[in-house]
Amino acid sequence: MEALKAELKNKIIATLNLEDIAVEDIADNDPLFGDGLGLDSIDALELIVILDKDYGIKLVDPKEGKTIFQSIETMAAYISANRTK
Amino acid sequence: MKKTYINGVGCISAQKTFDTIFLEEAVENNTETVLSVNAPVYKDYIAPAAARRMAKGIKNGIVASALALKDANSENVDAIITGTGLGCIEDSEKFLKNILDNNEEFLTPTSFIQSTHNTVGAQIALNLKCKGYNFTYVNGAVSFESALLDAKMQIENDEVNSVLAGGIDENGDYTISLFKLAGRVKNELEQPFNFLTSTTTGAVHGEGAVFFVLENEKKDTTYAQIVDVEIKNNLEENEIEGEITAFLKTNNLQVSDLDAVILGYNSDAKFDSYYKNTAENIFAQTPQLYYKHLCGEYDTASAFALWTASKIIKTQEVPEILKANSVIRPAYNTILLYNQLSGKNHSFTLLSK
DSSP, X not given: OHHHHHHHHHHHHHHTTOTTOOXXXXXXXXXXBTTSSOBOHHHHHHHHXXXXXXXXXXXXXXXXXXXXXXXXXXHHHHHHHHOOO | OOOEEEEEEEEESSSOOSSSSSSTTOOOOOSOSBOOOOOOOGGGTSOHHHHTTOOHHHHHHHHHHHHHHHHTTOSOOSEEEEEOSSOSHHHHHHHHHHHHHTTTOSOOHHHHHHHSTTHHHHHHHHHHTOOSEEEEEOOGGGHHHHHHHHHHXXXXXXXXXXXXXXXXXXXXHHHHHHHHHTTOBOOGGGOSOOXXXXXXXXXXXXXXEEEEEEESSOOXXXXXXXXXXXXXXXXXXXXXXHHHHHHHHHTTOOXXXXXXXXXXXXXXXXXXXXXXXXXXXXXXXXXXXXXXHHHOBOTTTHHHHHHHHHHHHHHOOOOGGGBSSSOOOSOOOXXXXXXXXXXXXXXXXXXXX
């Protein structure tokens, strides 16, 4: 699980071009949207593509995203439970 | 009919042109086949959160436009008109590569959103909250002149009082590799590249963003007046002299009235003869200047020439690095710009004090 969290942090930094942020700057429970990393709706689409492309998870219910993308912790837990690759 | 004055300029190029006076730190690079911009500190102009999705062309356009507005002591304009040959080609490449690599799946929005040609004009408008006329011309090597002509006509016809007009292009790795395959870029083995005496084909490529604040009012700080702009898509080499003479005559001038001519030599021997023959035949007694050895060839490189001409008229100084011959004038009040790319898309721009 720790390796997956680190992997997710690296992917998010690279995919979303968070140039001034390092892996160490993102705590596992930091909110990804709003006050935390400050991601927005376009970033949410990028995260959905990461789930699909890299872990084989298709989000069919957009409402699920709100829970899944709360933090690195919630993302990693969801991916561990539902990944197909 | 109102007149069009250049009241502010901003330039991002392969040279350090953003916090210098006028090419005092310019260096000719005659070993690189592709020149990249000397980038400013983007964070000084664009919030990091906004900049993270922007390609360098967008960032350069935003910075150049901000510099031009600051130079004109202006906070907003009535219209934003841009010209670009290839737009935000880096993001276009990314998006198309994603389509191929992922078998048309997993397409993300960011690079698609940023890849459209009018992104630069749109981002500038968003930053300025400018809801006026916003248009982008994509007309190859006359993209910038098309924007300039539109701006000039709108000012002359009293449609607007002020326009932010600019030319932006960026290098894209894949596009440059295609240009190399097509022979449009110089062969690396043929360096050093000499722009005035080149005997080899292909050009030294480059990128940049140059913006101008154009207004209908002449001020103490005005650089120059844009007297006329003409675009001709097709001209034979033997028609250039006649075209220039006729263009000048339309403006009640003759060649001897020019204080300088700025020619778009790009080191491609196949097409530089357009400039060379014209220079020898009708501009032998006129100060001849060139500039693409400093910024490289790209579709809107002529915006760099307009920046150069504006600076010369305002400062009355001609940096040595621009001189193609040894003819000088006591004053530089009337300057003609002539540009073409691969024998097509010829443009003639006339400036006066």
